[in-house]
Amino acid sequence: MSFTSANSDRLRARIEASLEHSSAQQVQDLFREINPHLVGDKLFENRWSDKRKDAAVLVPIVYRKDGARVILTVRSPDMPSHAGQISFPGGKKQKEDNGPVETALREAHEEVNIAPGLVDVIGTMGVHKGGLGFSVTPVVGVVDPAADLKPCPREVDEIFEVPVEFVSDLANHIIEERRHKDVPYKMFAAIYGPYHIWGLTAAILRSFAQLLQAHPAMEESGS
Secondary structure (H helix, E strand, C coil): CCCCHHHHHHHHHHHHHHHCCHHHHCCEEHHHHHCHHHCCCHHHHHHHCCCCEEEEEEEEEEEECCEEEEEEEEECCCCCCCCCCEECCEEECCCCCCCHHHHHHHHHHHHHCCCHHHEEEEEECCCEECCCCEEEEEEEEEECCCCCCCCCCCCEEEEEEEEHHHHHCHHHEEEEEEEECCEEEEEEEEEECCEEEEHHHHHHHHHHHHHCCCCHHHHHHCC
16 A cells, blocks of 8 residues: 555554554564574673563654655764664653553653644554663554654754655565674664664564554455
8 A cells, every 4th residue: 555645544544453463462572583592691681681671662653745654763872872873752661651652652742842642642562672671662653744843952863754655665674683792693674765773663663564564354355
């Protein structure tokens, strides 16, 4: 399907239907899945601590004149963690947050000025476990195109958008090999123009791309 504003209802229905499938709700222990050779390795075992921190991110879809897009950010180079990396708006769960949806919406408001009332939440994906001790719940939502996107200078260096058409093409999602202290390991990645998306953000983007693939029942119904 073409991800244009004219097909916005169909795109929303496809995502909603996909989120109802059990596969979309499964916990993704991503680093272990693509690095089985490092399970139990002392260098990496601290990254897989059972004392994980709960977090949530918003996977924000916005409809522009040229089609549906996903909003992403480049983190400030001054941030204490993940400095300069590409991410979804989001962060750690706070005590006052009533679940991952509230966490994602609060953080999106703080980081990129998307008011919670301007997000139509479609649903949540399964928890994604990253390599740095975070258990992240992606919250998928449609953002009102009238939202006045503004980066919080302390946290966000830049806001940019990636066409859903690009995201949905599984060929655009790759696995890269890197090294840490001479130990090779793999991670997810996607390259869009000058933006090199990698790590947990790329893994969540890959999971979202999988959601956009039609299930047989959806094809039969014409969704």
